[in-house]
Amino acid sequence: MSTRSEIIRIGDELIRDKGYNAFSFYDIAKALGIKNASIHYHFPTKVALGIAVLDEQMAALEALIEKGVQKEPLDKLKDFFSIYIKIEAEGKICIVGSLASDLHTLDVLLAAKLKEFANRTLEWVTDIVKEGHEKGVFRLSSTPRDKALMIITNMLASLQLTRLTGGQDFNTIKDTIIKELKA
Template sequence: MTTRESIIEKADQLIRDKGYNAFSFKDISNDIGIKTASIHYHFPTKSNLGVATIKEHIERVEILKEKVANESPLTKLQAFLEVQAKIKKENKVCIVGSLATDLNTLDDSIKTELQQFAQLVITWLTGILIEGKEQNIFDFDMAPRTKAIMIITNMVAIVQLSRLTTDDDFELVRETILTELRPKK
């Protein structure tokens, strides 16, 4: 892993553990054992680092989309849900949820990148739902984009809420999403 990649990875961890406003370059330098000047070499400002961290998440989604592009809509949906399961298993929170908490204090460049990331996820899931409905794999009454937003918000919320309740609640919500999408007989 390069120094740049290590810095982004540590920033991602700190954003999702403490929040964007609660960490500094000094925290990163202490944790990965480099000078803050090295961080500034790669990321002149904290906003540059924030944008790079979100871009890393965008790249991961694009890679996942490509990996499942030729799979069934159900497999694609399960891949999306598995991302949230991984976040839950790692005892993290979604980067969007974490940064949205600090939204009013973020630089416009971070807000813009975060909006693009959110739109990417919404658009991808909306497409999965449309494809699944057209193939009679999914059945739902609301607009596909609305259903996508409902699924996303349910998953993001249950990742956080199940930290206070039980893992069973996370599984219950995930399974309910899949069950509710099954065509009615």
């Protein structure tokens, strides 16, 4: 693993653990056993690092979408859930939720990347829901886009809320979404 990709990985974790405005280059330097200034060799500014983190997430998203393109709608949806299952196991939150909370403090380039990422996610889940509806396996009481938004918001905010309410509600919510969706 190159130092550059390690910095991206730790930066990503810090954003989803403490938030973009609360982590510092020192946090990363400490974790890697190098000095503060060395981070600036790989990323001139904090904004540049933030953009690299989102580029990495976007690439991972596209890879996940591509890998499941032949799957059935329900299995595609489970691929989507797998993102949040992993985050939940880490005790962290979704990067979209984290950065959305800081939106009005973000550099315009970073904010643009974030919007791109959120819209790509919404597009993907909307397509899954639409395909499931057309194949007769999903039951809808709204447009595919609205249903997709409801599923995404359930996942995104569950990670934030269950850190506060302490229960193991995350898994039952996931199951209830599927139960309500099945035709």
